[in-house]
Amino acid sequence: MTALAGLPHVLEQLDNDREAALARLLDFLRIPSISTDPAHRGDVRAAAAWLSNALQELGFESRVHDTPGHPMVVARSQPGGTRTLLFYGHYDVQPVDPLELWHRPPFDPVIEQTADGAVIRGRGASDDKGQLMTFIEAFRAWKAVHGTLPPDLILLFEGEEESGSPSLRPFLTAHADALRASLALICDTGMYSDGRPAITTQLRGLVGEEVVVRGADRDLHSGSFGGLAANPVMVLAQALGALKDARGQVTLPGFYDGVEELDPALRRDWDALGFDAARFLGRVGLETPIGETGRTPLEMVWARPTAEINGIAGGYAGQGFKTVLPAEARAKVSFRLTGQQDPQAIRAAFRDHVRRFVPADCRVDFQEHGASPASVMDISDPAFAAARQALTEEWGRDAAFIGAGGSIPVAGDFQQLLGMDSMLIGFGRDDDRIHSPNEKYDVQSFEKGARSWARILAALR
Amino acid sequence: MTALAGLPHVLEQLDNDREAALARLLDFLRIPSISTDPAHRGDVRAAAAWLSNALQELGFESRVHDTPGHPMVVARSQPGGTRTLLFYGHYDVQPVDPLELWHRPPFDPVIEQTADGAVIRGRGASDDKGQLMTFIEAFRAWKAVHGTLPPDLILLFEGEEESGSPSLRPFLTAHADALRASLALICDTGMYSDGRPAITTQLRGLVGEEVVVRGADRDLHSGSFGGLAANPVMVLAQALGALKDARGQVTLPGFYDGVEELDPALRRDWDALGFDAARFLGRVGLETPIGETGRTPLEMVWARPTAEINGIAGGYAGQGFKTVLPAEARAKVSFRLTGQQDPQAIRAAFRDHVRRFVPADCRVDFQEHGASPASVMDISDPAFAAARQALTEEWGRDAAFIGAGGSIPVAGDFQQLLGMDSMLIGFGRDDDRIHSPNEKYDVQSFEKGARSWARILAALR
Numbered sequence: 001m002t003a004l005a006g007l008p009h010v011l012e013q014l015d016n017d018r019e020a021a022l023a024r025l026l027d028f029l030r031i032p033s034i035s036t037d038p039a040h041r042g043d044v045r046a047a048a049a050w051l052s053n054a055l056q057e058l059g060f061e062s063r064v065h066d067t068p069g070h071p072m073v074v075a076r077s078q079p080g081g082t083r084t085l086l087f088y089g090h091y092d093v094q095p096v097d098p099l100e101l102w103h104r105p106p107f108d109p110v111i112e113q114t115a116d117g118a119v120i121r122g123r124g125a126s127d128d129k130g131q132l133m134t135f136i137e138a139f140r141a142w143k144a145v146h147g148t149l150p151p152d153l154i155l156l157f158e159g160e161e162e163s164g165s166p167s168l169r170p171f172l173t174a175h176a177d178a179l180r181a182s183l184a185l186i187c188d189t190g191m192y193s194d195g196r197p198a199i200t201t202q203l204r205g206l207v208g209e210e211v212v213v214r215g216a217d218r219d220l221h222s223g224s225f226g227g228l229a230a231n232p233v234m235v236l237a238q239a240l241g242a243l244k245d246a247r248g249q250v251t252l253p254g255f256y257d258g259v260e261e262l263d264p265a266l267r268r269d270w271d272a273l274g275f276d277a278a279r280f281l282g283r284v285g286l287e288t289p290i291g292e293t294g295r296t297p298l299e300m301v302w303a304r305p306t307a308e309i310n311g312i313a314g315g316y317a318g319q320g321f322k323t324v325l326p327a328e329a330r331a332k333v334s335f336r337l338t339g340q341q342d343p344q345a346i347r348a349a350f351r352d353h354v355r356r357f358v359p360a361d362c363r364v365d366f367q368e369h370g371a372s373p374a375s376v377m378d379i380s381d382p383a384f385a386a387a388r389q390a391l392t393e394e395w396g397r398d399a400a401f402i403g404a405g406g407s408i409p410v411a412g413d414f415q416q417l418l419g420m421d422s423m424l425i426g427f428g429r430d431d432d433r434i435h436s437p438n439e440k441y442d443v444q445s446f447e448k449g450a451r452s453w454a455r456i457l458a459a460l461r
Numbered sequence: 462m463t464a465l466a467g468l469p470h471v472l473e474q475l476d477n478d479r480e481a482a483l484a485r486l487l488d489f490l491r492i493p494s495i496s497t498d499p500a501h502r503g504d505v506r507a508a509a510a511w512l513s514n515a516l517q518e519l520g521f522e523s524r525v526h527d528t529p530g531h532p533m534v535v536a537r538s539q540p541g542g543t544r545t546l547l548f549y550g551h552y553d554v555q556p557v558d559p560l561e562l563w564h565r566p567p568f569d570p571v572i573e574q575t576a577d578g579a580v581i582r583g584r585g586a587s588d589d590k591g592q593l594m595t596f597i598e599a600f601r602a603w604k605a606v607h608g609t610l611p612p613d614l615i616l617l618f619e620g621e622e623e624s625g626s627p628s629l630r631p632f633l634t635a636h637a638d639a640l641r642a643s644l645a646l647i648c649d650t651g652m653y654s655d656g657r658p659a660i661t662t663q664l665r666g667l668v669g670e671e672v673v674v675r676g677a678d679r680d681l682h683s684g685s686f687g688g689l690a691a692n693p694v695m696v697l698a699q700a701l702g703a704l705k706d707a708r709g710q711v712t713l714p715g716f717y718d719g720v721e722e723l724d725p726a727l728r729r730d731w732d733a734l735g736f737d738a739a740r741f742l743g744r745v746g747l748e749t750p751i752g753e754t755g756r757t758p759l760e761m762v763w764a765r766p767t768a769e770i771n772g773i774a775g776g777y778a779g780q781g782f783k784t785v786l787p788a789e790a791r792a793k794v795s796f797r798l799t800g801q802q803d804p805q806a807i808r809a810a811f812r813d814h815v816r817r818f819v820p821a822d823c824r825v826d827f828q829e830h831g832a833s834p835a836s837v838m839d840i841s842d843p844a845f846a847a848a849r850q851a852l853t854e855e856w857g858r859d860a861a862f863i864g865a866g867g868s869i870p871v872a873g874d875f876q877q878l879l880g881m882d883s884m885l886i887g888f889g890r891d892d893d894r895i896h897s898p899n900e901k902y903d904v905q906s907f908e909k910g911a912r913s914w915a916r917i918l919a920a921l922r
Contacts, residue, residue, distance in 0.1 A: 036781025095783055101679070163781050204684065208782050217746030218562070221896040223665065223867020226797050227709075227767035228758055229742060230751045233792075234705065234770050241702030244695065248688075281690060281822070285678030288821035290691045297689055306688035309695050310785050315772030316793065320497025320624050321669050321830040322556055323795055323867075324771050324896055331694075332777065334784055336687050360749035361742070369782040406684020406784075435682040435785055 006145050007458040013141040014450050021137045022111060022120070024054070025446065028091075028129050029109040029122045035070055035092035036163040044070045044159045047091045051157055058140055059149050065175075067167035070159030074178070077139075081152030081461055086181035086420070088410055089132025089188060090161035093124035094435045101437035111443065118443035127434035130441035131187045131426050132157065134449030138457060141450070150461050154181055158410070161188070164208055164370025165409055172417045180418045183383055185456075188408050190428035191445070192273060193280070197391035197399040197452065199384060200424035202302065202376045205337030206407035207346050208369030211236070211354055212330040215362050219315070220325040230361045233314040233329040239357035240331060243307045243350075248292040250307045250335070252349040258340030262303050269401060270298050283431050302403025306336045332369070336405060343371035372409030377421055383460060387423055390455035394448055427452070467606050468919040474602040475911050482598045483572060483581070485515070486907065489552075489590050490570040490583045496531055496553035497624040505531045505620045508552045512618055519601055520610050526636075528628035531620030535639070538600075542613030542922055547642035547881070549871055550593025550649060551622035554585035555896045562898035572904065579904040588895035591902035592648045592887050593618065595910030599918060602911070611922050615642055619871070622649070625669055625831025626870055633878045641879045644844055646917075649869050651889035652906070653734060654741070658852035658860040658913065660845060661885035663763065663837045666798035667868035668807050669830030672697070672815055673791040676823050680776070681786040691822045694775040694790040700818035701792060704768045704811075709753040711768045711796075713810040719801030723764050730862060731759050744892050763864025767797045793830070797866060804832035833870030838882055844921060848884055851916035855909055888913070 001009075014021075033047035034040040048064050048071040055062035055075040062075035070092065096106040104110070109122030120130055142150050156179060158168055172179060192198040213232040220229055245251050262270075277289050277297035291300035300306075314329030316322035335346055351366050358364045377384075379401060391399035404424070411422040427445035428434065462470075475482075494508035495501040509525050509532040516523040516536040523536035531553065557567040565571070570583030581591055603611050617640060619629055633640060653659040674693040681690055706712050723731075738750050738758035752761035761767075775790030777783035796807055812827050819825045838845075840862060852860035865885070872883040888906035889895065 036783065038780060095777065095779070095781075097777070097779075098680075162783075206684075206784070208784070210782070215747065216742075218894065218897045219559075220745060221867060222769045222771060222795060223667075223797060223865070224762065224891070224895075225745070226769045226795075226866060227752045227761040227765050228738070228750050228866075229745070229747055231769050233773050234701070237698045237770060237773070238702035238705070240695070241699035244699070277689070281677075284681060284686070284690070286676065286690055286822045288691075289689050290820050290822060291688045300688040301685065304688050308683045308687045308692050308786060309698060309776065310683060310783060311776030311778035311787065312694050312698070312790065313774050313778035315770065316556065316558070317772035317774035317791060318556070318558070319499060320556075321671070321793055321795075322497065322623075322771060322896065323667070323669070325769060326772065329773065330778060332782055334683060334687075334782075336684060359751050361747045361751060404684070405687060405689075406682060430685070433679065434685075435783070436679045 001146060003458045003461040007454060009145040010141045010454045011451055013144045014137065014454060017141065018447060021450070022443070022446070025120065025130055025133045026109045028133065029124050030107055032107045033092050033159065034095050035160050037095055044092055048073050048159055051091055054136070055155065059143060060155065065171070067171055069167040072167070072171050073157040075155040077149035077153040078151055083183070083460070084152045084154060084181040085460060086154040086156060086179060086184045087135050088156050088184055088186045090128045090158050091132065092159040092162050093127065093129070094162050096123050096437070098437065103438055119440040120443060120446060121438065121440045123439055125439050125441035126428045126432035127439065128161065128188045130446055131428065131449070134427060134446060135187055135453045137450040138453035141454060142457060150457050154179060168410060169413055169417060172413055176418055181420055183381070184414045184420050184422040186408060186411060186422050186424045187426050189404055189424045189426035190430065192400045192402055193430060195395065196397050197395040198402045199388060199391070199399060200404045201379050201401045202403045203374060203408050203411055203424070204305070204405050205341065205343060205372045205374040205412065206409065207335040207337065207343045207371045209333045209347060209350055210330065210367040210369055211333060212328060212365045213358060213362055214328040216325070216327050219327050222323045222325045225325050229325055230359050231325050232362055233326050235357055235359065235362055236312070236314065236329040236331055239354045240309055240333065243353070248290070250305065252346065252353055254349055255305070255346060258342060259305060260339035262299060273298070273400060280430060301405035303338055305338050305341060308334055310334055336407065338374045341374065343373055347371060370409065372407050372412050375411040375415065381421060383423060386459040387425060387456050390459050391425070391452055394452045394455055425452070462607060464919045464922040468915060470606040471602045471915045472912055474605045475598065475908070475915060478602065479908060482911070483904070483907070486581065486591055486594045487570050489594065490585050491568055493568045494553045494620065495556050496621050498556055505553055509534050509620055512552055515597070516616065520604060521616065526632070528632055530628040533628070533632050534618040536616040538610035538614040539612055544644070544921070545613045545615060545642040546921060547615040547617060547640060547645045548596050549617050549645055549647045551589045551619050552593065553620040553623050554588065554590070555623050557584050557898070559898065564899055580901040581904060581907060582899065582901045584900050586900050586902035587889045587893035588900065589622065589649045591907055592889065592910070595888060595907060596648055596914045598911040599914035602915060603918060611918050615640060629871060630874055630878060633874055637879055642881055644842070645875045645881050645883040647869060647872060647883050647885045648887050650865055650885045650887035651891065653861045653863050654891060656856065657858050658856040659863045660849060660852070660860060661865045662840050662862045663864045664835060664869050664872055664885070665766070665866050666802065666804060666833045666835040666873065667870065668796040668798065668804045668832050670794045670808060670811055671791065671828040671830055672794065673789060673826045674819060674823050675789040677786070677788050680788050683784045683786045686786050690786055691820050692786050693823055694787050696818055696820065696823055697773070697775065697790040697792055700815045701770055701794065704814070709751070711766065713807065713814055715810055716766070716807060719803060720766060721800035723760060734759070734861060741891060762866035764799055766799050766802060769795055771795055797868065799835045802835065804834055808832060831870070833868050833873050836872040836876065838884070842882060844884060847920040848886060848917050851920050852886070852913055855913045855916050886913070
């Protein structure tokens, strides 16, 4: 049976196996694989083992590879295809705080019926365990129908995507021959709004930095020392507050080097999407786009770089009041990059900027938290048209080529280290609350996602 | 026996009773009376009861008065003097975090032998339990020698000094007739350096503010929303960073209204103190005065106003990295005031300043944490000369008239509400680590402090 002839049977098999597929995902979601928190190191490893075991049972040759950080899972199917495809996902998840805002324990997932349909509720449901299980379920159904797995697949799963992927580039370099394929398929992105399927063709990059400013060797009484001694929180506020000007532009020298204006054809496509910024923001209690003067909202999030403070802490911020000059202040800062911006140049410019604010008697230390350039895919590869067609057929709506404001550094790494383009297809929704309390994934995303992969496989195998 | 004739006996009695006096203080220090933390409400009350019981046993008529906040303890001795004196101290203490920096439990005090002599180690040892016990021990020794307490004393102890004293002004107003004296004696200040006794004749005021900036109704993914949605931490950093300019001056409009240049005579006295800023800062790991251009270090801390961020928090600042746009950011900010600066005008200017930085889609809320103007005492009252003489005799060094950078709002409240001047005499040292981990009080301060009060009482009774 050819791939195309088998497709109706594979889709039917997916429909018949729905309940069991959901049960498998819930099982996976129960593992609290928070990669950024050292306390969960064992849980991250457990999630890798769970995944590798599941793939072995399915007939993949699969292995958990140790790294200096969290493990990689690499699996492959039997040879025999015309073109090797690499599927990528990540099995680690974001931290869950503030825990008190969750309506139920983040690692005790359930299927909930909501006004908008059934959802899978729990940390990682959408980002990225639910997403990566869509293609695994498609492989499972293929095997049930054809008796063998789809040929010439490489699967790569990492456990550090939410913590800067420190081991990814070394691993890709060390295993380049084993991992090189003709195209990568990455399932870690979203639909366009209202159930319109999408292929993400450009992604912002990311530079993450942690900065600590230290002053006295203890917290000081602000009466005894205020006005005389340096205040690290004030120093940090001044340095970070000066990162953006009144027009919303980042002030670092050279920051916009390599930023490209949007291609006119793509701008017309994006304009045609009819993006409703007020509605998009309204879902999170906001209303007004606040970015650079003179840019459309979609440009702001997909095609313009930004600087953000992700966290800050220093001194006494608990109940009541404590009149101290804090001994230190710390912040996490990230930059989203577009076009050809150079992550290392931006990191250096940021550090120089902060140092200019640090007075005598304060010291500053920086810690790197990941760096990846932006990625722009070559959409003239016919696989893009084929996948767009498959998605359109499954969802009954024209699939869109869109951008993404988040970085998926692996796409850039695949390009740089393996010379391989990526097709980014995912089924997340804007209201999935990824990285926030009460994360969910629509059951429809999960089920039609698996069916979408079955169609794409049929077109590309 | 006259007061002066009894003095040698009172001093001898204090010397003979040293061990028991220290034991009493340690007992008092074991009560974790942290007024700013609601969890310690019962402990604050227990400290008030401990104090009132001790005074009753000593022969004072003493009572614990409820307030909407923490209690007041008011005691009085029998009539018969020529001039009523009011002694003031506070029995509440600062929070203890960061707890991990303490070398021993903060509420398990001990006497430690150090290279600089014996110290009493524990939260509140210096600020203010150890200090207030110096005059109580002087009263105790007086009673042992004279058979009666010193006449016409009023004692007032509050339990909210470290949390903005919200109940003090209402209490003084309601009990004005019972509390009015000819002079107040406040024991909550320090010596000048190197064991030189001092009377503090001017104090900075304080305005405390808590500010919270809120954006979206949840933490947002900084990839999906960064560049489009408001970031409360960035808003707060920009607002607070703009509070001071490059010359160290506060930028709020009207901030310096009412700030007075230092009296030339006092400036000469202060210059003669030979203040060594590098040495003062060196004790806390610093070196270089960082305040306003063109001001001496003593002016910076005693006679110039300042703005400080005491604490800040927002987003994820724990281990690793979390790429969120935080839903909210909060900070505690305080202003130290001098001369005739108006606390309420400065509070209003601060709030107006912050509001100018808050964009559409963010909301800002403020909470008041105390306000007190600066206090400048009239040192022509002969009691100042008498006390200066008594201190000089006890310590064998010329007592100094100095300023204090911290606020002791009660001195201003006594002036405004009871028409009563204050003499501020205390025995704290610059290295007492008040408000910081490992607070201590020198045993010498405690013992010679009590002897100092015995001498002052003899001169003023």
